[in-house]
Amino acid sequence: MTVLTPDIILIQALNGLASASSLFLVASGLSIIFGVTRVVNFAHGSFYMLGAYLGWSLTRHLASFGAFGFWGSVLGAALIVGGIGILVEMLVLRRLRRAPELYPLLATFGVVLIVQDAALAIWGPEDLLGPRAPGLTGFVSIFASRFPVYELFLIAVGPLLLGGLWLLFRRTRFGLLVRAATQDREMVAALGVDERRLFSNVFFLGAALAGLGGALQLPREAVNLNMDVSVVVEAFVVVVVGGLGSLVGAYVAAVLIGIIQAFGILFLPKVTLVLVFLVMGIVLAVRPFGLFGRSAASEGLRTVAQESVLRPLSTSSRILFALCVLLIGAMPLFAGGYAMGIVAELLILAVFAASLHFLMGLGGMASFGHAAFFGIGAYGAALALTALQWPIAACLLAAPLGAGLAGIFAGWLCVRLSGVYLAMLSLAVAQIAWATSFQWVEVTGGDNGILGVWPPPPFASRSGFLLLTLVLTAAALASLRIAAFSPFGYALRAARDAPRRAEASGIHVRATQWAAFAIAAAFAGVAGGLYALAKGSVFPTYLAISKSVDALIMVLLGGIGSLTGPIIGAFAFGGLEAELMASAPFWRAILGVVILALVIVAPSGITGVLGRQIGKRQKSAASA
Amino acid sequence: MSTKVLEVEGLRKRFHGVEAVRGVDLTVCAGEAVALIGPNGAGKTTCFNMIGGQLRPDAGRVRIKGEDVTGMSPRLLWQRGVGRTFQITAAFASMTVRENVQLALHAKAKRLNHVFGRMTANFGDEADAVLDRVGMRAEAQRPCAFLAYGDLKRIELAIALAAAPKLLLMDEPTAGMAPGERVQLMALAASLAKREGIAVLFTEHDMDVVFAHADRIIVLDRGSILAEGQPDKIKADPAVRAVYLGAGLAPTASA
Numbered sequence: 001m002t003v004l005t006p007d008i009i010l011i012q013a014l015n016g017l018a019s020a021s022s023l024f025l026v027a028s029g030l031s032i033i034f035g036v037t038r039v040v041n042f043a044h045g046s047f048y049m050l051g052a053y054l055g056w057s058l059t060r061h062l063a064s065f066g067a068f069g070f071w072g073s074v075l076g077a078a079l080i081v082g083g084i085g086i087l088v089e090m091l092v093l094r095r096l097r098r099a100p101e102l103y104p105l106l107a108t109f110g111v112v113l114i115v116q117d118a119a120l121a122i123w124g125p126e127d128l129l130g131p132r133a134p135g136l137t138g139f140v141s142i143f144a145s146r147f148p149v150y151e152l153f154l155i156a157v158g159p160l161l162l163g164g165l166w167l168l169f170r171r172t173r174f175g176l177l178v179r180a181a182t183q184d185r186e187m188v189a190a191l192g193v194d195e196r197r198l199f200s201n202v203f204f205l206g207a208a209l210a211g212l213g214g215a216l217q218l219p220r221e222a223v224n225l226n227m228d229v230s231v232v233v234e235a236f237v238v239v240v241v242g243g244l245g246s247l248v249g250a251y252v253a254a255v256l257i258g259i260i261q262a263f264g265i266l267f268l269p270k271v272t273l274v275l276v277f278l279v280m281g282i283v284l285a286v287r288p289f290g291l292f293g294r295s296a297a298s299e300g301l302r303t304v305a306q307e308s309v310l311r312p313l314s315t316s317s318r319i320l321f322a323l324c325v326l327l328i329g330a331m332p333l334f335a336g337g338y339a340m341g342i343v344a345e346l347l348i349l350a351v352f353a354a355s356l357h358f359l360m361g362l363g364g365m366a367s368f369g370h371a372a373f374f375g376i377g378a379y380g381a382a383l384a385l386t387a388l389q390w391p392i393a394a395c396l397l398a399a400p401l402g403a404g405l406a407g408i409f410a411g412w413l414c415v416r417l418s419g420v421y422l423a424m425l426s427l428a429v430a431q432i433a434w435a436t437s438f439q440w441v442e443v444t445g446g447d448n449g450i451l452g453v454w455p456p457p458p459f460a461s462r463s464g465f466l467l468l469t470l471v472l473t474a475a476a477l478a479s480l481r482i483a484a485f486s487p488f489g490y491a492l493r494a495a496r497d498a499p500r501r502a503e504a505s506g507i508h509v510r511a512t513q514w515a516a517f518a519i520a521a522a523f524a525g526v527a528g529g530l531y532a533l534a535k536g537s538v539f540p541t542y543l544a545i546s547k548s549v550d551a552l553i554m555v556l557l558g559g560i561g562s563l564t565g566p567i568i569g570a571f572a573f574g575g576l577e578a579e580l581m582a583s584a585p586f587w588r589a590i591l592g593v594v595i596l597a598l599v600i601v602a603p604s605g606i607t608g609v610l611g612r613q614i615g616k617r618q619k620s621a622a623s624a
Numbered sequence: 625m626s627t628k629v630l631e632v633e634g635l636r637k638r639f640h641g642v643e644a645v646r647g648v649d650l651t652v653c654a655g656e657a658v659a660l661i662g663p664n665g666a667g668k669t670t671c672f673n674m675i676g677g678q679l680r681p682d683a684g685r686v687r688i689k690g691e692d693v694t695g696m697s698p699r700l701l702w703q704r705g706v707g708r709t710f711q712i713t714a715a716f717a718s719m720t721v722r723e724n725v726q727l728a729l730h731a732k733a734k735r736l737n738h739v740f741g742r743m744t745a746n747f748g749d750e751a752d753a754v755l756d757r758v759g760m761r762a763e764a765q766r767p768c769a770f771l772a773y774g775d776l777k778r779i780e781l782a783i784a785l786a787a788a789p790k791l792l793l794m795d796e797p798t799a800g801m802a803p804g805e806r807v808q809l810m811a812l813a814a815s816l817a818k819r820e821g822i823a824v825l826f827t828e829h830d831m832d833v834v835f836a837h838a839d840r841i842i843v844l845d846r847g848s849i850l851a852e853g854q855p856d857k858i859k860a861d862p863a864v865r866a867v868y869l870g871a872g873l874a875p876t877a878s879a
Contacts, residue, residue, distance in 0.1 A: 486738055487737075487738045487743045488737060488738060489743070490716075490719065490726075490727045491730075491731075491736045497715075498716055501710065501715065501783070503697070503699050504698040504701075504710075505731055506703065508736075515737075519739075
């Protein structure tokens with residue numbers, strides 16, 4: 001236990017404030033962009049990372065100009081990143097203006113993947129050390145400790161920026177438009193404001209702020225390829241805790257988070273990661289719209305583009321599915337071990353995707369943390385098998401039970417909110433689970449994970465495991481399908497379609513959504529438990545954001561308007577990923593391009609496109 | 625018309641210092657259609673939302689068939705036989721017309737928590753019977769997302785009727801409809817009320833609709849009841865005329 005002396009308190013508080021300023025630079029831009037365009041910009045962390053990398057390159061080229069070179073580089077990096085922001089807005093997001101809010105969000109994740117590989121290609125995998133800031137290299141003495149002057153400078157940047165933005169928003173026409181659009185976007189458009197220009201300008205401002213934040217990090221820490229996701233998740237927390245669209249809220253929340261981290265490292269180094277998300281969970285549970293937020297900014301996150309009527313499978317589709325099951329079941333007779341392994345994995349991913357679809361497609365609740373339940377299922381099965389030495393059936397039962405219980409708890413928190421807030425809270429819950437798996441080394445093995453999670457005979461062989469997987473996943477997918485057409489499934493869709501109407505027609509909206517959350521979590525747990533056995537190991541990455549996004553992509557790729565969509569999406573995505581990872585060096589960028597192409601060209605997914613094709617053919621056959 | 629279904633006593637609501645509703649009393653009996661009218665800002669919607677459970681009153685009592693239901697949620701009110709339609713119409717857009725009504729019938733039978741068994745396999749005939757009553761039987765298979773606005777209003781009515789309500793609350797039932805459709809829809813609601821002994825309370829801006837179908841009219845002004853009585857009496861009331869400045873109360877209204 002650290003002894004608390006006044007100088008330690010002061011130093012840690014100052015450290016916290018310095019981090020808060022950096023965080024605020026990123027979070028303010030995120031908040032402004034969301035306020036005006038309603039885009040939750042996952043790529044904001046990429047803007048931050050690009051700012052750092054560009055700043056690093058510019059300082060090297062301008063090193064001979066001394067102080068002017070350094071500060072010029074910082075500003076230059078911010079401006080270039082601002083320009084990149086405009087490009088992203090114009091090339092990608094502008095085309096998605098009319099799409100459900102989920103699509104732009106997914107598109108920005110595509111940008112994240114592309115930027116990651118671009119940065120890897122340009123700057124390489126090594127951490128890059130930046131120069132010190134000219135004129136601010138010294139230290140000041142605080143009691144007996146030395147404190148860097150540059151940190152003091154950063155502490156001042158936060159409030160200065162807040163003041164600057166306040167002036168910008170109160171004193172300029174641009175600021176007036178931004179505030180107006182944040183309140184009521186349609187009204188501003190109706191008053192004849194050029195939305196395109198406003199959005200481009202807002203993206204420039206937001207991206208430049210993130211780029212500035214990144215470039216200002218140069219003297220503090222090495223530039224690396226993981227900066228983007230870690231900072232954007234923290235910035236999300238800040239924006240949501242502060243209240244979407246509120247700059248003052250963002251600064252207060254940034255200070256809160258910065259201070260919590262600074263002192264958390266001192267006292268509870270093992271749970272610092274959890275602490276931040278715990279604070280977010282508590283704030284949202286007490287104040288659902290954040291500290292300074294208002295409910296106006298929290299309109300639903302539409303997940304389904306056009307309300308599509310679900311229909312039971314036609315006889316021919318039933319036969320097709322039965323043939324697929326038979327074909328996979330017969331694989332041990334003709335296929336090799338590798339192919340059987342891949343197919344088993346794809347089946348598992350299909351259950352994972354279908355469970356998210358149940359929540360998101362039918363329930364209208366876009367979860368950004370669905371991987372948490374997948375991971376909890378995986379850890380549950382792995383621990384039951386290795387530590388507890390349970391029989392295999394009990395292990396496979398432990399997975400959905402553990403995940404379902406976690407889902408009951410997480411769902412209780414999440415269904416109180418809707419739209420972006422729900423998405424962010426589910427992300428926070430997932431990050432808590434991820435951080436726990438990462439830091440609770442005694443039980444989870446931390447970063448090293450749990451190894452040797454192999455199923456006992458007769459499931460130890462590839463063919464035995466494939467058959468086990470086939471039986472369980474087919475049963476899981478069939479159950480989800482039956483549930484969708486059950487009275488409960490209809491009540492769930494009713495709660496999504498028209499919550500007020502549903503409530504006035506005897507449907508307990510919140511209880512229905514809560515139950516759906518738990519059911520979806522349990523089925524994700526089924527998938528996770530099988531996945532652990534398929535891989536023979538479990539790692540914290542199973543709970544990571546990227547895994548949650550994988551599930552989102554699978555659902556949207558297949559098509560959210562259909563129950564078959566997530567299955568097809570899982571096979572397409574899983575197959576593509578396996579193919580790309582094996583062969584292409586920049587598979588993440590390719591995946592990013594695929595995501596962008598998907599949301600822009602075929603937002604209704606594979607099933608949507610197929611459905612339209614079939615419809616066309618039927619029409620032309622009828623007219624012929 | 626003697627059984628009192630809805631009794632409201634001394635209802636009050638204040639928003640940020642503005643007293644929107646100040647002491648409203650009203651009664652609606654079985655089989656009776658009562659219109660709640662008044663100029664914009666009179667407190668109609670606030671009254672309505674307090675009766676429908678969307679808003680909690682600051683003071684006063686709401687009783688359904690003698691039971692105190694003040695401050696109950698819309699869902700609990702529904703269990704006690706209160707059906708309602710909304711000003712901004714919404715049916716369950718991802719379902720067909722029949723499925724909308726079938727779902728309401730499942731809710732009535734307390735079978736929404738069934739995770740197995742096809743929803744569409746039950747209450748099909750009952751749903752068709754309800755659709756018959758609102759004249760939508762022919763459209764049973766159509767997806768609600770593609771219905772005309774007037775038809776959507778009928779579906780809303782059908783969803784409410786499926787639960788066999790004692791009281792029907794209709795907030796601006798004919799807003800946004802073509803003139804011909806308006807009178808038709810309200811005539812339908814009023815005749816159903818008469819035939820089945822349902823109490824109907826509705827707010828409405830269209831005076832033609834009000835005078836043609838209300839058995840009794842309650843006029844609100846600035847949060848209090850200004851006048852109450854038979855349509856003819858209200859039409860002749862000088863105080864009501866003053867509030868409306870004669871607008872909408874032209875002699876043709878009786879047609």
